[in-house]
Amino acid sequence: GQSLEQPSEVTAVEGAIVQINCTYQTSGFYGLSWYQQHDGGAPTFLSYNALDGLEETGRFSSFLSRSDSYGYLLLQELQMKDSASYFCAVRDNQAGTALIFGKGTTLSVSS
């Protein structure tokens, strides 16, 4: 089976940088994804890493190390609107299409 571990809560102030870590155990690996979910809203896709290294999209970056079964989401220049839950997810090996999600990290950004 698959399992993903990420911190349950992270707090930071506006303008800061925060890193949300994710470690995974999978029988196969098809890439690590990140999703954002605001309170009361639907999860939305943020980023995807299939290969080792850093992927940057504006203020958000995502990193993957396959040898360490580890990745992180880096949020820079934090804004109040970044307060949300963040989920890492991997493809289910047996299915190949379904995503298995971590339990989520709640990020609270204060002024």
Next chain:
Amino acid sequence: DVKVTQSSRYLVKRTGEKVFLECVQDMDHENMFWYRQDPGLGLRLIYFSYDVKMKEKGDIPEGYSVSREKKERFSLILESASTNQTSMYLCASSESGTGAKSPLHFGNGTRLTVT
């Protein structure tokens, strides 16, 4: 933009009722999924479908069934609702393939309460 529409935002049902949750997507996606979301447990996969009339069990299929008679519609059925099925249910769709080429697009969810 992809739109995934769930028929009800809030639903209250009684124990033992048969419950249907409907989901429709408008982007001709091959894959559709049902997750439930509970505090502290994240999103857990119930069932998914990669084609019409095809279905695969996820991590927690017990007490649920699904139907996909048309490509755009994926229904989740609670055969006999129980209080432990009170939850937020999220439907999603994606293109075939993996990775960034096929991210999941979620509906806004149905909050089901079983009393």
